[in-house]
Amino acid sequence: GRLHYFKKLKYHKAVKLIFVVHDVEELRGAYENNLQRKQFDAMLNLADVIIEHNKKMADFFIKKGYPKDRLVNLDIFDYLCDYEKLSNKKVDFTKNVIIAGNLDVQKTKYLKDLDTIDTVFSLYGPNFTQKSGKNIIYNGVISSEKLPIMLNQGFGLIWDGNSIRTCSGAFGNYLRYNDPHKLSLYLVSGLPVFIWKNAAEADFVIKNGVGYTIGSLEEIPSILNNITQEEYGIFLKNVQIISRKLSIGWYTKQAITKALKIINTSNNK
Numbered sequence: 001g002r003l004h005y006f007k008k009l010k011y012h013k014a015v016k017l018i019f020v021v022h023d024v025e026e027l028r029g030a031y032e033n034n035l036q037r038k039q040f041d042a043m044l045n046l047a048d049v050i051i052e053h054n055k056k057m058a059d060f061f062i063k064k065g066y067p068k069d070r071l072v073n074l075d076i077f078d079y080l081c082d083y084e085k086l087s088n089k090k091v092d093f094t095k096n097v098i099i100a101g102n103l104d105v106q107k108t109k110y111l112k113d114l115d116t117i118d119t120v121f122s123l124y125g126p127n128f129t130q131k132s133g134k135n136i137i138y139n140g141v142i143s144s145e146k147l148p149i150m151l152n153q154g155f156g157l158i159w160d161g162n163s164i165r166t167c168s169g170a171f172g173n174y175l176r177y178n179d180p181h182k183l184s185l186y187l188v189s190g191l192p193v194f195i196w197k198n199a200a201e202a203d204f205v206i207k208n209g210v211g212y213t214i215g216s217l218e219e220i221p222s223i224l225n226n227i228t229q230e231e232y233g234i235f236l237k238n239v240q241i242i243s244r245k246l247s248i249g250w251y252t253k254q255a256i257t258k259a260l261k262i263i264n265t266s267n268n269k
Helices: 002-012 034-046 055-063 083-087 109-116 169-174 181-188 202-208 217-226 229-247 250-267
Strands: 018-020 049-052 071-073 092-100 121-124 136-138 153-158 193-196 211-214
Touching: 002 034, 018 250, 049 055, 049 250, 055 071, 071 250, 083 229, 092 181, 092 217, 092 229, 153 181, 153 211, 181 193, 181 229, 193 202, 202 211, 202 229, 211 217, 229 250
Parallel strands: 018 049, 049 071, 092 121, 092 153, 121 136, 153 193, 193 211
Antiparallel strands: none
């Protein structure tokens, strides 16, 4: 049904179509099936511009034969919220590491070995079935509106998959291509982050000076042992710049502006 209407709009009404990528099932590798493959190919044929996540994902679309000059990188997903409330919030320098998201151990298998890492982990989210322990504190499910106000210390963690030693399995591998929403959550909350060094968004973290890239969770304790309050303060300043942008939808707006420019340029040819 949906494709039928898109075709009608494009070919009978001369409407230009800009698609924003949410997930790519082929890259995620967890739920892919034939129908999704067909839909994906149809979308490629219909799109006048595709706003995808980042350079790594752009490479995937180029390999699929989509024209490079009709791709726009989003860079990071926005996280709309009331920046006034956030900007008055104080973020404390602590050595805690926050994990927010789906805590289903079938999806995030690395959680079962988390207690072997000598760091305090503070967990938020649904489907937590493990025990809280000396270094794992479970804080329940908090709404996505309230979470940015509540997260006020330490670092956020962007990690996924089966292992504490690297991001593996379908979900871990997907970090090589996607912009995870939890990165946006931590940054809008004012927290610097730890992210897997092979994640697509590791580039964003380095470029903007908002955290550390790591190959294994086992690297975290020594980094935290050596970080000073001053270094943490520099991260906070950098994070605040990004937080403001995320809260007002800056990244989406600039991507749409670029997409419209591409369409207008092709119209004038």
